[in-house]
Amino acid sequence: MIAETPLLLKAARREPVPRRPVWIMRQAGRYLPEYQALRRGRSFKDLAQSPDLATEVTLLPLKRYAVDGAVVFADIMSPLPALGVEFDFAPGPVVANPIRSRRDVASLPTPSDAAFAPEVLATLASVRAAVSPEVAVLGFCGAPWTLAAYLVEGRGVKDFPTLRAFAASEPEALGALLEKLSTAMADYLIAQGRAGADAVQVFDSWAGLLSYKDWQRLIRPHLESMLEAVGQAGVARILFLQNAPHLVEAYASLPCEVLSVDWRVDIAETQRRHPHLAVQGNIDPAVLLGGPTPTRAAARALLRDTEPRGHIVNLGHGILPATPLDSVAALIDAVHDEPKLTREGTWT
Amino acid sequence: MIAETPLLLKAARREPVPRRPVWIMRQAGRYLPEYQALRRGRSFKDLAQSPDLATEVTLLPLKRYAVDGAVVFADIMSPLPALGVEFDFAPGPVVANPIRSRRDVASLPTPSDAAFAPEVLATLASVRAAVSPEVAVLGFCGAPWTLAAYLVEGRGVKDFPTLRAFAASEPEALGALLEKLSTAMADYLIAQGRAGADAVQVFDSWAGLLSYKDWQRLIRPHLESMLEAVGQAGVARILFLQNAPHLVEAYASLPCEVLSVDWRVDIAETQRRHPHLAVQGNIDPAVLLGGPTPTRAAARALLRDTEPRGHIVNLGHGILPATPLDSVAALIDAVHDEPKLTREGTWT
Numbered sequence: 220m221i222a223e224t225p226l227l228l229k230a231a232r233r234e235p236v237p238r239r240p241v242w243i244m245r246q247a248g249r250y251l252p253e254y255q256a257l258r259r260g261r262s263f264k265d266l267a268q269s270p271d272l273a274t275e276v277t278l279l280p281l282k283r284y285a286v287d288g289a290v291v292f293a294d295i296m297s298p299l300p301a302l303g304v305e306f307d308f309a310p311g312p313v314v315a316n317p318i319r320s321r322r323d324v325a326s327l328p329t330p331s332d333a334a335f336a337p338e339v340l341a342t343l344a345s346v347r348a349a350v351s352p353e354v355a356v357l358g359f360c361g362a363p364w365t366l367a368a369y370l371v372e373g374r375g376v377k378d379f380p381t382l383r384a385f386a387a388s389e390p391e392a393l394g395a396l397l398e399k400l401s402t403a404m405a406d407y408l409i410a411q412g413r414a415g416a417d418a419v420q421v422f423d424s425w426a427g428l429l430s431y432k433d434w435q436r437l438i439r440p441h442l443e444s445m446l447e448a449v450g451q452a453g454v455a456r457i458l459f460l461q462n463a464p465h466l467v468e469a470y471a472s473l474p475c476e477v478l479s480v481d482w483r484v485d486i487a488e489t490q491r492r493h494p495h496l497a498v499q500g501n502i503d504p505a506v507l508l509g510g511p512t513p514t515r516a517a518a519r520a521l522l523r524d525t526e527p528r529g530h531i532v533n534l535g536h537g538i539l540p541a542t543p544l545d546s547v548a549a550l551i552d553a554v555h556d557e558p559k560l561t562r563e564g565t566w567t
Numbered sequence: 568m569i570a571e572t573p574l575l576l577k578a579a580r581r582e583p584v585p586r587r588p589v590w591i592m593r594q595a596g597r598y599l600p601e602y603q604a605l606r607r608g609r610s611f612k613d614l615a616q617s618p619d620l621a622t623e624v625t626l627l628p629l630k631r632y633a634v635d636g637a638v639v640f641a642d643i644m645s646p647l648p649a650l651g652v653e654f655d656f657a658p659g660p661v662v663a664n665p666i667r668s669r670r671d672v673a674s675l676p677t678p679s680d681a682a683f684a685p686e687v688l689a690t691l692a693s694v695r696a697a698v699s700p701e702v703a704v705l706g707f708c709g710a711p712w713t714l715a716a717y718l719v720e721g722r723g724v725k726d727f728p729t730l731r732a733f734a735a736s737e738p739e740a741l742g743a744l745l746e747k748l749s750t751a752m753a754d755y756l757i758a759q760g761r762a763g764a765d766a767v768q769v770f771d772s773w774a775g776l777l778s779y780k781d782w783q784r785l786i787r788p789h790l791e792s793m794l795e796a797v798g799q800a801g802v803a804r805i806l807f808l809q810n811a812p813h814l815v816e817a818y819a820s821l822p823c824e825v826l827s828v829d830w831r832v833d834i835a836e837t838q839r840r841h842p843h844l845a846v847q848g849n850i851d852p853a854v855l856l857g858g859p860t861p862t863r864a865a866a867r868a869l870l871r872d873t874e875p876r877g878h879i880v881n882l883g884h885g886i887l888p889a890t891p892l893d894s895v896a897a898l899i900d901a902v903h904d905e906p907k908l909t910r911e912g913t914w915t
Binding site for chain 2: 377378380381382383384385387388427428429430431432462464465482483484485503504505506508509510512513517539
């Protein structure tokens, strides 16, 4: 028996599909009552560090919604203990000893690839075994710059001023840190592919903090070498950026299969300008707060404005904890109903 | 005796100047030890609501640095009590009764223009009397959308999800609110001009939360009518946006004299593309955290890359509380020293 290629992976390769695949960033998150129930009396770490519990959480949204991807329950910080980084969540990551100098960077160990978050690799394998072949299993990591944001700043602070000051004052130390993270994350993503991930998403959530010129000079080389290494290993790459509309063209020129953009970006224009790429996104997660009616309208507008080929439907950023469950259903239904849509733009 | 036109106003009009003017957003802020001393035992409101104290605060940075503008000490929320809005600072604005419906908007009163922050108008008059004619007195207000962000969300929350949901679900209520704010802020800015402001800055700090298409449909008409009314009254307009690199072209097409951009934007390119506009900015305020050396380097790069004509030097956003005083001095000195700069790009 030949295993079926997941719909999402076909779309990532821009192959023809009977309908667009859909999944939701943070789909196993706090908006789900069954996730909240599992969290009662347990920390995020308790769940993420147990492959059994993490598998259970990963599968929760698939029981409720017909999403086309199962994204492993983990955090972008999960692989960092292998680099000697201690942190906790409060609720965002808080790093015990922020990195502020070349010496801090040099003191980070160089681990073997098996050392990166073995619990995430185990979860991926058990999720792959649990879901049907049509569902894509998705791994992920933080992009070097976005990980550096937490490592240097120490925690999530509006616009990361300490990180930006570090980039201006210590560009060589930053470069050494990004290089280390780039190598580490390439190893980690390749290990995720071996463990069962059909595709991996690279989250560059803080991509947009610098100008294009500074990004090009300081960040691009390290992001590019990481993506190249992952691509050479045959793992499909989804590159996510948000709040960085000035860098969409730059990210589109990086080696990846799928570019995931947020709601600030005209995704139809991104499709037109970069016909070799698949795109992912980009409904504003805040729209879902208003209930099924605006959600359905936003989903239909997205389907109307974009080409089905090479489009993975998603939000422009993670789903918000206050999202009504009905909004998620409305989004999934709109995507599933698209093949019934007539040329006139009304549903049959 | 004919009063001299302030250097900053000449630059705003793109007239020739012997050197570029410079001022700093939040220059009368927490980085100044003398401001911290005045705040001891007093709230922000205590200072801002007393014209005597607000005048004293406004003049503090001019005693320490040769800046070319005195920006009135106030908050973008200052005029809102005239619209029946109650708020406090904790430390950002917190609105007692957020606006969430068309009815909430309709219940806002329509005040006379004299009703908007009379203490700010009194402060402007006393600052104008206190400073030399070469120094520009600057008023300001929040742009309709940025004020709506606080009024709808209730407080500053990352990416203002409630505001974005409101924009998607209640576009007519949002339009009514923006229209009301547009009229009110036009009246307020014109009153500031009469009171002594040489120019006014419109802060659209949250401009970039929406896509260009949604901005164009929902926000632009109200921002444009406000700017037109202020221009017809003969008050010079500085239009500030930040974290909105996808909207720079759109903002450059609005009626204003000066476009103020943040460090994410290539300000030299903005100058080239919009030769009719003066530009303001755009050093990353985080660079100053690193001390005088990176500050000087950033200032010299800015001066080297941009045309002197029609350029007001400033940061790309407000100065950060942890900024060393020496960094500010280094920035001001670099601007003052520019006329000594040789063609080869080195200082004589």
